Amino acid sequence: MTVDRSRPDLDDTTVEGLGRLSEALETMEQARGQLYGFHQHSGKADRLVQEAVELFREAGHSQLADDLDRDLVGRNVIADRWTFQVVEDFDDNYWSVFRAFDERARTELSGGDRHVLEARMKQRERTAGHPAHEAGPALSE
Known part of the structure; x- marks a missing residue:
C-alpha cells in the first residue's frame, strides 16, 4: 500500500503554512551557506595578507609589513569575534532553533x-499515465 504524500487529510491552509515554513528554512539554508562562504573567504584573505606581509618584508618594506601584520593579520571581523565564532553562534542560537521549529x-x-x-x-x-510523470515513491495515483 502506498501512502499519499500529498496528505489529502490535511486542510489547504495547514499545508500552505508547512510549505511556507519549509521555504523559509530552505532560504535560511542558503543564507547559512553564504555565511560559511564569508567565513572561508575571510580566512583565505587573511592568509593572503600574511603572504603579502612576507613578500613586503622580503622586498625591504618593513614598516608596511609590520603595520599590516600588527593591525590586520588575525584581526576580529566584528567586535571580539573571528568568523568561526560568528558561524558557531549563528548555528547554535538561530539555525538550530529554526530547524527544530x-x-x-x-x-x-x-x-x-x-x-x-x-x-x-x-x-x-x-x-x-505519462512515462515521465510517474507518481513516484510513496505517492499514490
Missing part, C-alpha cells in the same frame, strides 16, 4: 512528512 511543525501537523505542498503540486501538475 520546522521539525516540530512537520511532526505535529503532518506526521513528519516533508514537502507536502510540493507533493500536492506534483499530483496536480503531472499527467497521469
